[in-house]
Amino acid sequence: MNNDCWNKIGVEGDRSCEQLKTVIHCRNCPVYSAAGRSLLEREAPPEYVNEWTEILAKTPPVSSKTQVSGAIVPSPETASVMIFMLGGEWLAVPVGLLQEVTDPCIIHTLPHRNSELFMGLVNIRGEILMCVSLSHLLDLEDNANSSDSDSVSSLAAKRMIVVGSQENHWVFIVDEVCGIHRFPIRELQNTPVVISKATEAYTKGVIRWQGHKVNYLDSDLLFSTLNKRIL
Amino acid sequence: MLMLLFYVGDNLYALDSSQVVEVIPRVIVRKIHHVPEYVAGLFKYRGAIVPVIDICHLIQGKPSRSYLSTRIIMVNYFGKDNSKRYLGLMAERVTETLNKPDSDLIDAGTQLDNTPPYLGEMLMDDKGMIQRIRLEYLLSDSQQKYLLAGSNDKINDPGNN
Numbered sequence: 001m002n003n004d005c006w007n008k009i010g011v012e013g014d015r016s017c018e019q020l021k022t023v024i025h026c027r028n029c030p031v032y033s034a035a036g037r038s039l040l041e042r043e044a045p046p047e048y049v050n051e052w053t054e055i056l057a058k059t060p061p062v063s064s065k066t067q068v069s070g071a072i073v074p075s076p077e078t079a080s081v082m083i084f085m086l087g088g089e090w091l092a093v094p095v096g097l098l099q100e101v102t103d104p105c106i107i108h109t110l111p112h113r114n115s116e117l118f119m120g121l122v123n124i125r126g127e128i129l130m131c132v133s134l135s136h137l138l139d140l141e142d143n144a145n146s147s148d149s150d151s152v153s154s155l156a157a158k159r160m161i162v163v164g165s166q167e168n169h170w171v172f173i174v175d176e177v178c179g180i181h182r183f184p185i186r187e188l189q190n191t192p193v194v195i196s197k198a199t200e201a202y203t204k205g206v207i208r209w210q211g212h213k214v215n216y217l218d219s220d221l222l223f224s225t226l227n228k229r230i231l
Numbered sequence: 232m233l234m235l236l237f238y239v240g241d242n243l244y245a246l247d248s249s250q251v252v253e254v255i256p257r258v259i260v261r262k263i264h265h266v267p268e269y270v271a272g273l274f275k276y277r278g279a280i281v282p283v284i285d286i287c288h289l290i291q292g293k294p295s296r297s298y299l300s301t302r303i304i305m306v307n308y309f310g311k312d313n314s315k316r317y318l319g320l321m322a323e324r325v326t327e328t329l330n331k332p333d334s335d336l337i338d339a340g341t342q343l344d345n346t347p348p349y350l351g352e353m354l355m356d357d358k359g360m361i362q363r364i365r366l367e368y369l370l371s372d373s374q375q376k377y378l379l380a381g382s383n384d385k386i387n388d389p390g391n392n
Contacts, residue, residue, distance in 0.1 A: 037326050040300035044257060048299070053258040057275035 006032055078184050081207065083214055084161065085176040087140030090214040092181070092207060097219055099162040099169055100124060101177050107131050118230050122171050124162055131160070131171040132226060138202060163219075170226060181209050188216060233330045235304060236361065237322035239290045243361040244322070245329060245354060250366055252305040252317065254325055257297065271321055276305065283319035284369070290350075300324045306366060320369075329356065336363060 006026040009017040023029045081092035102124060109120040119131045135141070157176040164170050188205040202225075204218040234245035235254070260272030260283050269289035273280050283303060287295040295301045302325040308318040336352035351363035 037300070037324075040298065040324070040326065042299055044297055044299045044301070049257060049259055049297075052256040053274065056255055056258055056277065 003031075004035070077186070078182055079188075080180055080182045081214075081216060082161075083178040083181050083209055084159075084174040085178060086138070086172075086174045087135045089138075089140055090178075090209070090212045091134075091138075091174075092209075092214045092216045093163055093219055095180055097163050097165060099164060102160050102162070104158050104160050104173060119173075122160065124160070124171065127169075129162060129169050129171045130230065131173065132230065134172040134174070137222075137225070164223070168223060168227065170223070181207070181214075183207055183209075232333050233328055234361075234363070235325065236327045236329055236358075237286070237304070238324040239287045239322065240293075243356075243359055244286075244290075244364050245361045246304065246306075246320070246364050246366060248328065250306045250308070252307060255303050255305060255319075256299075257295075257301045257303060257321065271319075274319070276317060276319070279317065281305070281317045281319050283321050286320050286322045286364070295321050295323050298323065300326055308366065308370075318370075329361070331356070 005013075005017065006029075007013050009015070010020065010026040010029075010032075012026070019029055019031075020026075026032045080095040082095045082098045083090060083092045085091070105122055105124075107120040107122050110118075114120070116136045117133055119133050121128050122131045123129075159174055159177045161172050161174055161177065162169055163172060188207060190205055202218050202222050203215045205216045207214040207216050233248040235248050235251055236243055236245050238244070255276075258274050260274045262272045263270065269285050271283040271285040271288070271294075273282055275281075285294055287293060301321065301323050303319040303321050304325060306318050306320060308316050331354060336354055339353040342350075348368040349365050351365040354361040354363060
């Protein structure tokens with residue numbers, strides 16, 4: 001086991017090893033990892049064994065239900081949402097539906113299938129997904145005609161989000177992704193009865209977040225509407 | 232199927248990872264007597280008393296060496312009454328996993344009448360032939376009763392032991 005070839009012909013040596021052409025670096029080479037593993041083929045020091053015996057004996061059983069020193073524990077009483085901005089409105093979707101947030105990429109339009117709602121196809125990590133104008137669906141004003149001064153920063157903040165359950169993934173373009181917020185479900189306020197905008201129809205409730213009122217979108221209704229209108 | 236690999240002597244064995252809870256370093260076990268010799272002993276695992284079986288001893292008759300690479304594989308073990316218990320399996324050189332489709336398992340036809348049923352199918356790999364250990368057959372009924380029965384009480388009240 002004294003064959004330290006990585007010091008002689010490998011990356012630490014003269015790099016003449018034939019294997020380097022395929023493995024690039026010694027750390028990818030099976031010879032190197034086998035040598036590393038052989039370090040474990042030694043008598044375990046008694047302190048090590050003692051220490052581990054103690055650690056494993058002491059640790060209390062992991063209980064998922066109780067709150068442990070501020071750690072976030074999933075429970076049915078709280079919900080996590082992803083908050084984003086679109087057309088001057090704060091919106092939220094359950095974080096479980098969020099698949100991905102990416103920088104905007106090219107939208108490939110489809111002939112004869114272009115509508116205000118359906119924008120086209122996008123390529124997200126090799127997967128072809130449908131891009132939908134959420135602002136049109138929710139009848140929000142497009143931010144494009146807002147003042148020029150903040151257009152640069154708003155362009156930089158623009159993101160594509162991939163949202164959906166197992167089978168159906170939709171891509172929305174949003175103005176800004178604000179982050180993930182966790183709140184107790186009982187704090188979810190009911191939508192005001194007086195509904196003027198179409199957005200309200202998709203709103204499950206209102207969340208207060210950093211002084212803003214955030215629309216918690218009814219994702220089931222949203223997806224079923226999209227399925228009906230596009231698929 | 233993702234499998235955890237370990238050695239008994241120079242031979243490779245594999246264990247289906249779906250029942251593995253975690254792999255922990257070798258600990259000091261409290262020896263118990265009047266049990267088969269391959270039962271390494273008991274140890275306190277996160278507040279519960281858990282038996283440890285030395286797989287090397289079970290298969291080849293020699294205890295595992297006290298090397299750093301000798302580790303305890305904590306597994307969920309389902310008894311006859313479908314109750315879930317922890318069991319520690321001590322083995323040598325528990326350092327790697329292997330992902331192979333189930334169809335690669337080949338029945339080598341080496342099962343004699345007295346071959347223990349926990350020795351399962353064979354698997355070909357670059358590292359050599361790997362034999363699969365079938366966890367569900369690892370303990371025979373009588374041993375299971377002795378080692379794992381009643382450990383519910385012990386989990387609730389480890390102080391009594």
